[in-house]
Each structure stands twice: as structure tokens, then as C-alpha cells.
Amino acid sequence: MIIVRLIRPRTLVVSALVALCFAPSALAQGKVDNSNLENAVLWQQASGERNALSYQAFTLARMLLDRDLRSRRSRMRRAVIVDVDETVLDNSPYEARLIKEGKSYPVGWTDWINSAKCTAVPGAVEFLNYANSRGVRVFYVTNRKLIEKDGTAKNLTKLGFPRVNDETLVIRTDDKSDSKESRRNAISARYRVVLLMGDDLNDFSDVFEKSRTIASRLAATEELKAKFGTRFVVLPNPMYGNWENSLYEYNFKLTPEQKAEKRRATLKD
Numbered sequence: 001m002i003i004v005r006l007i008r009p010r011t012l013v014v015s016a017l018v019a020l021c022f023a024p025s026a027l028a029q030g031k032v033d034n035s036n037l038e039n040a041v042l043w044q045q046a047s048g049e050r051n052a053l054s055y056q057a058f059t060l061a062r063m064l065l066d067r068d069l070r071s072r073r074s075r076m077r078r079a080v081i082v083d084v085d086e087t088v089l090d091n092s093p094y095e096a097r098l099i100k101e102g103k104s105y106p107v108g109w110t111d112w113i114n115s116a117k118c119t120a121v122p123g124a125v126e127f128l129n130y131a132n133s134r135g136v137r138v139f140y141v142t143n144r145k146l147i148e149k150d151g152t153a154k155n156l157t158k159l160g161f162p163r164v165n166d167e168t169l170v171i172r173t174d175d176k177s178d179s180k181e182s183r184r185n186a187i188s189a190r191y192r193v194v195l196l197m198g199d200d201l202n203d204f205s206d207v208f209e210k211s212r213t214i215a216s217r218l219a220a221t222e223e224l225k226a227k228f229g230t231r232f233v234v235l236p237n238p239m240y241g242n243w244e245n246s247l248y249e250y251n252f253k254l255t256p257e258q259k260a261e262k263r264r265a266t267l268k269d
């Protein structure tokens with residue numbers, strides 16, 4: 001019923017034909033065709049370029065922090081805010097498993113988190129320990145949920161991330177909103193936030209959180225371009241994110257075939 005409401009009958013027929021012609025084995029077994037995700041996960045796991053970009057991001061972060069430490073006295077204690085997933089913890093093995101098993105997020109996500117098997121994003125442990133050693137408080141602001149908090153803390157601590165505790169590990173507590181703005185503001189009220197680091201524009205400002213179309217996200221990036229590399233430091237993540245949600249107009253009920261149509265329609269040549 002949902003599908004019929006969302007798309008025109010002709011589109012529905014075409015979608016069904018395409019699906020039957022091109023992915024019969026996956027559909028027959030009730031599996032999701034995640035082939036569009038495969039190159040992204042391979043790039044994340046097997047390219048030196050990804051690791052190089054991560055090192056580049058954390059080197060820049062250290063330079064910015066050093067500049068701030070040298071240049072001014074601060075009455076407030078300094079802080080750095082980092083996102084968790086794909087900013088300091090690497091979930092690419094979870095994504096790889098989705099591809100191999102023909103499943104979709106969030107199947108198995110909480111179990112994966114609570115297994116505490118994430119590895120660290122290259123350069124993250126070193127930079128955050130450096131910040132901590134300079135008296136800068138590190139806040140881990142994540143949309144992981146309460147049921148995932150202990151597993152997240154265990155994983156971060158096991159990897160050597162500094163000062164993971166109830167003050168610094170700031171999880172999502174609002175079921176109705178994934179915005180980080182109120183959490184960022186609560187930290188800014190008590191600390192001078194020198195840097196924000198994330199793999200998703202929504203990790204940086206509510207300007208991005210309110211921008212839910214491709215055009216508005218690109219426009220917001222232009223509007224705030226002076227912040228990138230000065231206050232915002234971005235980590236690479238081609239696997240998922242709000243950039244992808246905007247392709248689908250935040251319609252989480254689209255079928256895999258409908259998503260494929262949206263992706264193809266977005267390509268420019």
C-alpha cells in the first residue's frame with residue numbers, strides 16, 4: 001500500500017521489471033542488492049587515499065589547536081567536539097557484512113556496536129590524546145543510543161581514546177530528533193569549542209541539519225565555506241550519511257529499486 005501511494009503506477013511496473021531482469025537471485029532469496037555500496041566500502045577499507053585523508057584531517061586539527069593554544073588565553077577551558085562513527089571509530093566491517101549478507105542498516109547495528117569491535121580511524125587516537133595532554137577536553141557527540149552507550153565506551157576505551165566518561169560521551173537521548181545542536185550548545189556554554197570534527201555536515205551546524213535537499217546542502221556548504229579547515233574538519237565517508245539521505249528526500253520507506261532510480265536520476269552528465 002505504501003509503495004502504491006508513493007509512486008506512479010508506470011514507475012512501479014518499470015521498477016518491478018528492472019528488478020526481475022537484473023537482480024533475480026538476490027530478490028529470490030529476499031536479499032538486498034547492496035552493490036552500490038561496494039565501491040564505497042572498498043575505498044574505505046583498501047585505499048591508502050582514505051587513510052591519507054584521515055591523517056591529513058587530524059594533522060590539520062592539531063595545527064589549528066596549536067595555533068589556538070599559542071594565540072590567546074582563554075577564560076573558558078578549551079574543548080574539541082568529535083563525532084564517533086566514521087570520525088573516530090571505523091564501522092566499515094559492519095557495512096561489508098551488510099553487502100555479503102544482502103541486508104540493510106539497521107539490521108545487526110546495535111549488536112555490532114556492543115561487540116566493541118570497531119577499529120580506530122587513522123590518526124584519531126593520537127590527535128585526541130594530544131589534545132587531552134594539552135588540557136583540552138574531548139567530547140564524543142554521537143547519535144548512538146542509550147542501549148549502545150556501554151558498548152561504545154568500552155570500544156573507545158579499549159582503543160586508547162582519552163577520558164571516555166558520562167560527561168564526555170554524549171549520546172542521543174531524544175527519540176524524535178537526531179539533531180546535535182542542543183548538545184553542541186550545552187558544551188559551548190561551559191567550554192570554548194576550538195574545533196568540531198565529523199564525517200557528516202550535520203556534525204557541525206544546525207544550518208546543515210535544517211538543509212535536507214541536495215541543493216540546500218550544497219548551498220549551506222557554500223555559505224559556511226570559511227569554516228572548513230578553520231573550525232570544522234571533515235573526515236571522508238562515502239558509505240552513508242545525510243548526503244545519501246538527501247538523495248532519497250529522507251524517504252526511508254523507498255524500496256531498493258526506488259532508491260536506485262533516485263540515484264540514477266541524480267547523476268549529471
Ligand SMILES: [Mg+2]
Nearest residue numbers: 083085086199
Ligand atoms: Mg559519523
